[in-house]
Amino acid sequence: MTDPVAQKFRPQQVTRPRDQVEQQIREAILTGQFAQGEKLPAETELAQQFGVSRPTVREALGALVSAGLIRKSPGVAGGSFVNVVTPDSLSQMLKESMDTILRLGALDVGELTSVRRMLEVPAAEWAAKNRQDSHLDTLQAIVQKQRDTTINDPAIPSYDLAFHTTIGHASGNRLLAAFIAAVHDSTHPAQYLEVTEEVGRRTVKQHMAILRAIESGEAETARDAMASHLDYVLQYSLGIVRSE
Amino acid sequence: MTDPVAQKFRPQQVTRPRDQVEQQIREAILTGQFAQGEKLPAETELAQQFGVSRPTVREALGALVSAGLIRKSPGVAGGSFVNVVTPDSLSQMLKESMDTILRLGALDVGELTSVRRMLEVPAAEWAAKNRQDSHLDTLQAIVQKQRDTTINDPAIPSYDLAFHTTIGHASGNRLLAAFIAAVHDSTHPAQYLEVTEEVGRRTVKQHMAILRAIESGEAETARDAMASHLDYVLQYSLGIVRSE
DNA sequence: GATCAAACAATTGTCGTACAGATATCATAC
DNA sequence: GTATGATATCTGTACGACAATTGTTTGATC
Numbered sequence: 001m002t003d004p005v006a007q008k009f010r011p012q013q014v015t016r017p018r019d020q021v022e023q024q025i026r027e028a029i030l031t032g033q034f035a036q037g038e039k040l041p042a043e044t045e046l047a048q049q050f051g052v053s054r055p056t057v058r059e060a061l062g063a064l065v066s067a068g069l070i071r072k073s074p075g076v077a078g079g080s081f082v083n084v085v086t087p088d089s090l091s092q093m094l095k096e097s098m099d100t101i102l103r104l105g106a107l108d109v110g111e112l113t114s115v116r117r118m119l120e121v122p123a124a125e126w127a128a129k130n131r132q133d134s135h136l137d138t139l140q141a142i143v144q145k146q147r148d149t150t151i152n153d154p155a156i157p158s159y160d161l162a163f164h165t166t167i168g169h170a171s172g173n174r175l176l177a178a179f180i181a182a183v184h185d186s187t188h189p190a191q192y193l194e195v196t197e198e199v200g201r202r203t204v205k206q207h208m209a210i211l212r213a214i215e216s217g218e219a220e221t222a223r224d225a226m227a228s229h230l231d232y233v234l235q236y237s238l239g240i241v242r243s244e
Numbered sequence: 245m246t247d248p249v250a251q252k253f254r255p256q257q258v259t260r261p262r263d264q265v266e267q268q269i270r271e272a273i274l275t276g277q278f279a280q281g282e283k284l285p286a287e288t289e290l291a292q293q294f295g296v297s298r299p300t301v302r303e304a305l306g307a308l309v310s311a312g313l314i315r316k317s318p319g320v321a322g323g324s325f326v327n328v329v330t331p332d333s334l335s336q337m338l339k340e341s342m343d344t345i346l347r348l349g350a351l352d353v354g355e356l357t358s359v360r361r362m363l364e365v366p367a368a369e370w371a372a373k374n375r376q377d378s379h380l381d382t383l384q385a386i387v388q389k390q391r392d393t394t395i396n397d398p399a400i401p402s403y404d405l406a407f408h409t410t411i412g413h414a415s416g417n418r419l420l421a422a423f424i425a426a427v428h429d430s431t432h433p434a435q436y437l438e439v440t441e442e443v444g445r446r447t448v449k450q451h452m453a454i455l456r457a458i459e460s461g462e463a464e465t466a467r468d469a470m471a472s473h474l475d476y477v478l479q480y481s482l483g484i485v486r487s488e
Numbered sequence: 489g490a491t492c493a494a495a496c497a498a499t500t501g502t503c504g505t506a507c508a509g510a511t512a513t514c515a516t517a518c
Numbered sequence: 519g520t521a522t523g524a525t526a527t528c529t530g531t532a533c534g535a536c537a538a539t540t541g542t543t544t545g546a547t548c
Binding site: 016 | 530532533534538539540
Binding site: 322 | 502
């Protein structure tokens with residue numbers, strides 16, 4: 001009675017209870033069975049539904065927290081809530097991963113800055129094409145703050161980060177924006193060691209040039225302005241790294 | 245007796261035992277106190293050292309496993325081992341995150357392909373400059389397989405992935421390679437729906453052109469060849485997506 | 489009746505312990 | 519010498535209990 005076309009007996013790899021629970025909840029979230037922001041059942045209830053113990057449920061939930069899919073809070077109104085997942089969370093996670101790999105020496109700042117250039121130059125070009133008023137307002141406000149600030153303002157690096165990430169958003173490509181934010185943030189430490197007054201002023205001027213090009217929609221000009229700005233800044237920060 | 249320069253009393257936010265354990269172990273790994281591949285003490289021993297219970301240690305270790313810093317295995321010779329962290333692990337994590345964000349609709353394939361183009365075109369250029377024999381051998385082997393294969397070979401997409409990621413590695417930029425692998429992999433599902441024979445043959449031809457340019461070190465040629473290849477492939481795959 | 493403080497309740501966080509499952513090593517039998 | 523089985527040791531799972539956290543409700547007080 002052996003069917004020649006019969007499927008070969010292929011035992012399915014046994015899966016641990018903890019993994020099954022994690023997979024089922026993850027799938028339920030991804031398929032929208034739990035809406036974003038919705039509260040999952042309490043741990044004891046989940047344990048009962050799955051027929052496992054509470055520690056097992058907790059381990060599964062912990063993995064989902066690490067993955068950024070849910071968040072937990074204690075207290076009577078607490079519980080596990082489905083996170084609103086955006087490219088921002090990807091950016092956050094990416095930044096953390098890159099930081100650890102940097103610290104472990106499996107990556108150097110030169111590689112980071114090269115990629116940064118590949119991303120930010122096209123971003124400026126796209127931003128000039130797709131810009132919207134809200135982004136222009138934000139960029140103008142940032143540049144204004146940079147002009148007003150003094151050399152000792154500890155917020156200088158955050159202005160720079162805001163300028164570049166806003167251009168990322170203005171490009172209209174959410175993935176590009178997330179990558180730029182993450183990569184920019186990871187190059188930060190090397191960058192704001194000792195910003196001299198001269199460097200600060202030139203940076204602001206370059207930012208203004210980029211902003212003008214984006215405002216007037218001149219894509220090529222914006223691209224070139226960003227390229228020379230990055231050439232200036234990155235060469236400068238690499239110089240610092242090398243001279244340590 | 246109040247010192248005018250005295251630090252304001254800033255209570256340090258209390259941290260949960262679980263977080264303290266996680267932070268300490270993470271820091272010990274990042275500072276090299278545990279070498280890569282080394283085995284951490286057993287859970288019971290860690291619990292004793294930290295003065296907490298074993299479940300608490302387990303939750304901390306679980307978070308580190310999710311972060312990719314360690315791996316665990318049961319059995320007598322098992323335990324928690326420090327992972328060898330490479331840009332490959334970043335690539336893996338990035339791919340997973342992008343896949344979930346894609347499924348949740350906070351990203352579309354068009355954004356993905358744009359970024360892919362930004363990364364792969366410069367990668368080809370760099371690969372032509374920094375190429376090494378090992379990468380050339382790999383690329384030649386892949387292209388050879390692509391020429392030999394038939395239209396129904398289920399491994400076709402994996403050849404394509406291998407070709408493009410190898411170029412990423414050949415660029416000499418490990419972060420770039422990781423990004424390319426992740427982004428390419430996430431665009432995959434859209435791409436290998438119904439690859440017609442015609443498309444398959446043109447793709448292989450374009451791959452050969454790119455490989456020739458890289459072999460001979462013609463950076464501009466390689467860049468242009470990659471650009472037109474991606475224009476062809478991505479427009480084609482986007483067409484499929486749209487026509488669904 | 490309004491306001492504020494204290495008790496309450498629900499949920500997660502931590503603990504202790506026990507046992508089951510997995511797996512490399514070692515001893516034993518053939 | 520090889521294969522089989524016992525063993526030791528680690529992680530995985532379980533159960534039950536208590537502590538910590540925090541929104542809600544209730545009660546006392548003015």
